[in-house]
Amino acid sequence: MNILSGFKLPPNSKDDWKWTLMPSGRFHTSDLTSLLNSRLLPSCSSTSETLINKMVPHKLGIFVWRARLQRLPVLMELDKRGVDLDSVRCPICNNDVETIEHTLFRCSFALDLWSRVIKWWGSSFIMISRFEDLFKGLLFSSSNSSVSSKLWQTIEWVTGYMLWRNRNQVVFKKKKESGPMLLNEIQIKSFEWISRRSRKLSLV
Numbered sequence: 001m002n003i004l005s006g007f008k009l010p011p012n013s014k015d016d017w018k019w020t021l022m023p024s025g026r027f028h029t030s031d032l033t034s035l036l037n038s039r040l041l042p043s044c045s046s047t048s049e050t051l052i053n054k055m056v057p058h059k060l061g062i063f064v065w066r067a068r069l070q071r072l073p074v075l076m077e078l079d080k081r082g083v084d085l086d087s088v089r090c091p092i093c094n095n096d097v098e099t100i101e102h103t104l105f106r107c108s109f110a111l112d113l114w115s116r117v118i119k120w121w122g123s124s125f126i127m128i129s130r131f132e133d134l135f136k137g138l139l140f141s142s143s144n145s146s147v148s149s150k151l152w153q154t155i156e157w158v159t160g161y162m163l164w165r166n167r168n169q170v171v172f173k174k175k176k177e178s179g180p181m182l183l184n185e186i187q188i189k190s191f192e193w194i195s196r197r198s199r200k201l202s203l204v
């Protein structure tokens with residue numbers, strides 16, 4: 001009431017919402033994306049772009065965004081933030097400290113799953129060399145604009161998401177899935193999500 005007490009609407013003007021972050025006062029999601037890129041991402045030079053993939057649910061986009069910004073709560077990240085832990089070793093293989101890169105990319109369990117996924121995709125096992133390039137869909141093509149590389153990018157996102165979900169099940173429920181079972185879930189979920197969101201694609 002204090003804020004509103006001295007406020008008078010100018011005569012004959014319409015009440016309206018204004019988005020004060022842009023001079024135009026109008027809200028556009030593209031402006032918000034640019035603002036997020038410029039304000040949040042420069043601190044992490046290897047992830048200067050926001051990856052977008054409309055074939056998957058938002059939760060996967062958020063997962064990839066957090067993974068690329070080192071914002072997933074793996075043991076090393078918790079340790080850096082002062083959380084008192086018994087161990088920071090990978091709860092799956094116990095061979096190295098648990099970083100995001102290790103969990104999604106270097107762990108023997110992750111490498112085994114990636115090799116199964118790539119074989120299912122019809123290629124012999126090669127893996128990108130840099131973690132920064134994971135989730136860009138560039139493994140079999142130099143651009144991520146074609147339909148096939150967009151589809152592969154989707155598989156990369158679903159595989160990373162399933163690896164993270166499996167890791168959480170190991171930590172919180174002491175339950176680990178096998179590589180073949182996880183591959184099966186990746187196939188089912190990818191098909192379900194892609195076919196729901198991209199009706200023009202025929203995935204038979």
Ligand SMILES: [Zn+2]
Nearest residue numbers: 090092093107
């Ligand atoms: Zn491991």
